[in-house]
Amino acid sequence: MYTLQDLNGGRPFNELAAELTPSDLHRLTDEMIDAMQAVLVEAVDADVSFLPIDPAANDPFTSDPAELKLAWTLGHVVVHATASAEESGALSSLLARGIEVKDRARYEVPWREVTSVAQLRARLEESRRMRHAFLDTWPDQPHYEMQYQPPWPGALPVNAVGRFLSGLRHDAPHLEQMREIMRQAKAAR
Numbered sequence: 001m002y003t004l005q006d007l008n009g010g011r012p013f014n015e016l017a018a019e020l021t022p023s024d025l026h027r028l029t030d031e032m033i034d035a036m037q038a039v040l041v042e043a044v045d046a047d048v049s050f051l052p053i054d055p056a057a058n059d060p061f062t063s064d065p066a067e068l069k070l071a072w073t074l075g076h077v078v079v080h081a082t083a084s085a086e087e088s089g090a091l092s093s094l095l096a097r098g099i100e101v102k103d104r105a106r107y108e109v110p111w112r113e114v115t116s117v118a119q120l121r122a123r124l125e126e127s128r129r130m131r132h133a134f135l136d137t138w139p140d141q142p143h144y145e146m147q148y149q150p151p152w153p154g155a156l157p158v159n160a161v162g163r164f165l166s167g168l169r170h171d172a173p174h175l176e177q178m179r180e181i182m183r184q185a186k187a188a189r
Contacts, residue, residue: 039175039182050184090134
């Protein structure tokens with residue numbers, strides 16, 4: 001049985017994806033959201049917009065050049081991670097149903113509008129519901145032969161399982177980022 005630890009890059013991505021079932025993806029989704037919710041156990045509203053120290057901050061996809069090296073807040077990390085995983089779920093649904101995927105399908109809640117722990121918790125639960133819903137759209141006989149070529153350098157083509165898994169794998173470093181932000185926020189209180 002695979003766990004969140006398996007998502008941290010210990011095994012080649014396509015090898016891991018080849019062994020996972022939709023049931024595994026449902027379970028791993030719950031484990032990831034539960035882990036993210038656990039980070040928030042001691043959070044207070046001020047932690048959501050706390051600006052951590054992050055010397056590695058670099059967001060080449062930002063539309064605002066002033067935000068290129070801006071460290072991400074807890075709210076920013078949660079809305080970004082959930083948007084990415086939901087996009088992976090949406091595209092996996094198309095692939096599983098035999099529909100070719102060429103474009104991205106992404107919506108991210110504006111991170112500056114997320115200012116409370118209650119909003120983060122609600123966003124995570126909404127994401128859990130959406131991820132499960134995307135998996136529930138898969139037919140009984142998924143079209144595993146359908147492939148998607150991710151647009152980032154070095155990415156190998158993936159099928160529906162791989163596309164969904166890429167969202168969970170993307171969550172993994174953001175889970176660690178959440179933990180570090182909370183560590184810094186608690187120390188700054």
